[in-house]
Amino acid sequence: MPELPEVETIVRTLAPQVLERRIADAAALHPRVLQAGADLLPRLRGGRVLRLSRRGKLLLMHVRPGPVQAAALGASELILAFHLKMTGRFFVHPEGTAPLKHTRLVIDLEGAGRLFFDDMRTFGYCRIMLPHELAQWPFWAALGPEPLDMPAKALAAHFARVFAGRRAAIKAVLLNQEVVAGVGNIYADEALFQAGINPARRAADVPRQRLSALATALQAILRRAIEECGSSIRDYRDALGNAGAFQNAFAVYGRKGELCLSCGAPLEFCRIAGRATVFCPRCQA
């Protein structure tokens, strides 16, 4: 569930709890949580948390290893890339807290408690990488642009370029992280509604004017969702345990059969790219 606004909120709420802290120890508690870099896990010990950042739906923790480890690694930075998928969460617990039922990774911070990465469904993962390994990671290298890092005009032009010749449904294309990074099921449905585009429409067939509306709508919705600290449907919480509030502003997501807030028609449901999709048959042409 964590999409761009949720991951951004987690970065913001987690940063004050971990920045500049020294790592006393790190342990993986589930066999699949470390998708890469299990050998680097012990190298984190003695390192310091330099920075948290986000790219698409990935949360990155940048660690400066201690001098001995840095020399052994030949690098001054280790990067932990987390993908939260549906149910990944972070929370800092007091020192001595035992792992919870779904705790997958524990990072002990000197004098600042224990950072738990919990993930009920074990879809989420962490990759521990050197900077050049991150650059060579195919998923990372293929990520599309950040939708909030450019003017709406430029985003619209990017959509026009990328959508040309695409026969797939526009929603399926929006969900593709190589097209634009960070958009998931919720924000794709909401942006398409606000832009008045039927999610099943072939991407290449959407007129340029609608693409401008889509770029504007997507940016507005992502920004507003960040302001509201994300959307909490079931599982999502930020790194302080707080729920987001943007779910209260949904126009279509999760509102199958309810009435369109704009025209009053019943909202319809379909499946696109295997994802639940809700739209207004009247407002979205």
Add this chain to the structure above:
DNA sequence: TCCTCCCTGTTC
């Protein structure tokens, strides 16, 4: 380009 699978707690 589309479908299936992964996973588990909640809802029907």
Add this chain to the structure above:
DNA sequence: GAACAGGGAGGA
């Protein structure tokens, strides 16, 4: 006790 939630890998 089945359907459902869904990002992304992998295969048809």
